[in-house]
Amino acid sequence: MMRKFLTIMGMIGVILTLSLISAFMLTLFLEVPSVKQIVENVVGHNERDDAFIQPFDANDRYYAHGFPSGGPPGLYSVIVYDAKLDKSIILANHSKGVTRPRFSSIEDNVIYVVLYKPQKEFYEYRKCDGEDCYDDFELENWELFKCNIQESTCSQVFEIKKSISNPIELGNGRLLFVASAPHAAGDPFSPNIKRLQFSGNDFYIREKGGEIKQISDADFHSLSRVSFTGNSLVFSGDLSGTSPYRDFEIRGYAPDGESKIYKIPFDSFQEKIEFNKDSFVPILKIGNRYDTKPSMISDLPLIVFLSAVSYKDKRGWNYEIILYDFEKKKIIKRLKPKSPQSFSSPILTKKGTVRYGEFYRGIISLHEFDMITSKQRLVKSISLVELQEKLKTGHKLFVGEK
Numbered sequence: 001m002m003r004k005f006l007t008i009m010g011m012i013g014v015i016l017t018l019s020l021i022s023a024f025m026l027t028l029f030l031e032v033p034s035v036k037q038i039v040e041n042v043v044g045h046n047e048r049d050d051a052f053i054q055p056f057d058a059n060d061r062y063y064a065h066g067f068p069s070g071g072p073p074g075l076y077s078v079i080v081y082d083a084k085l086d087k088s089i090i091l092a093n094h095s096k097g098v099t100r101p102r103f104s105s106i107e108d109n110v111i112y113v114v115l116y117k118p119q120k121e122f123y124e125y126r127k128c129d130g131e132d133c134y135d136d137f138e139l140e141n142w143e144l145f146k147c148n149i150q151e152s153t154c155s156q157v158f159e160i161k162k163s164i165s166n167p168i169e170l171g172n173g174r175l176l177f178v179a180s181a182p183h184a185a186g187d188p189f190s191p192n193i194k195r196l197q198f199s200g201n202d203f204y205i206r207e208k209g210g211e212i213k214q215i216s217d218a219d220f221h222s223l224s225r226v227s228f229t230g231n232s233l234v235f236s237g238d239l240s241g242t243s244p245y246r247d248f249e250i251r252g253y254a255p256d257g258e259s260k261i262y263k264i265p266f267d268s269f270q271e272k273i274e275f276n277k278d279s280f281v282p283i284l285k286i287g288n289r290y291d292t293k294p295s296m297i298s299d300l301p302l303i304v305f306l307s308a309v310s311y312k313d314k315r316g317w318n319y320e321i322i323l324y325d326f327e328k329k330k331i332i333k334r335l336k337p338k339s340p341q342s343f344s345s346p347i348l349t350k351k352g353t354v355r356y357g358e359f360y361r362g363i364i365s366l367h368e369f370d371m372i373t374s375k376q377r378l379v380k381s382i383s384l385v386e387l388q389e390k391l392k393t394g395h396k397l398f399v400g401e402k
Helices: 002-030 035-043 384-393
Strands: 056-058 062-068 076-082 087-092 097-103 110-116 142-148 153-160 163-171 174-187 190-206 212-214 220-223 232-239 261-267 290-295 302-311 317-325 330-335 353-360 363-370 375-383 396-398
Touching: 056 097, 056 353, 062 097, 062 353, 062 363, 062 384, 076 375, 076 384, 087 097, 087 384, 097 163, 110 163, 142 163, 232 290, 317 353, 330 353, 330 363, 363 384, 375 384
Parallel strands: 076 097, 087 396
Antiparallel strands: 056 062, 062 076, 076 087, 097 110, 110 142, 142 153, 163 174, 174 190, 190 212, 190 220, 220 232, 232 261, 290 302, 302 317, 317 330, 353 363, 363 375
């Protein structure tokens, strides 16, 4: 009886072992992408380490938060919430994604969004030995739209065959933005397996007449949210290995408590960015390993940003929001999320409040921290199920569609 039992258990062990081997071999051949791979490669490589940080922006009246629309991988829409009237509208498209909301610094009711088409080449691998495995690939244009929330209208500003982010108005009809081109990137452990990704981020200006020109050659491997303070650009990022300024920058984890947030001189009239050895000296030393998504405005000696306090189990950064005062040279507030990876980019508004979003367990929650009263409050919460239902029933403005 015992011998029969041991025989059966041995057969079960062999079956389980073969199943595990088969599953492993299947993953090698299929190269099934993770959720993080899909998001970071469809939405763009300048979100490299922040693939779970949802697209977000805010001003003193509105919040804008990205969310997955459902359907093809990487398809996003944006909810714009009016905190004054307690009303919302969704910016969407039937076949394309809408992402990277950015409110106008001149008109409170105007928001810019990026329209893109999710393409499988950005999250599916191909087996190829050379650099030509994507020579037959046709990249869909990325489009920047300007939407008036009060008038429920959207119009295209421009389109290019590059990833678009961080549109910032410079006045006189000019627009600063960041763009990056796609290229085939291999897995370091399987160099003959490649997929497309966006990289090589640099600054561009769209002139009043429509001309687009590149004004920097830094070749950033990754680049976070950019703030314009009147005479400088504030952001966090990493230079690529081919950047002409690579030797100036701190690579990897920042040593001695130095944050990797930089403040680069920028003359918006001459349209000139000054990159030199002093440009990549971090503006903070507060003992954090990884800081990203800084937000500043010109009238306040404050900066708010996401800071990673740890990196756990290779699943992503564990974030908190830090509000830092340059005059007092100290942290004046730390905001903790419900989940360490649920925060959006924090925004410092003109009135001196900090606004941010959380996306946790299918719920988007919009928050505000008032520096005068030191009070933190929940402004609005809405479920992903409710948002996707709104997409079916109305309450939306179609971007790029008549």
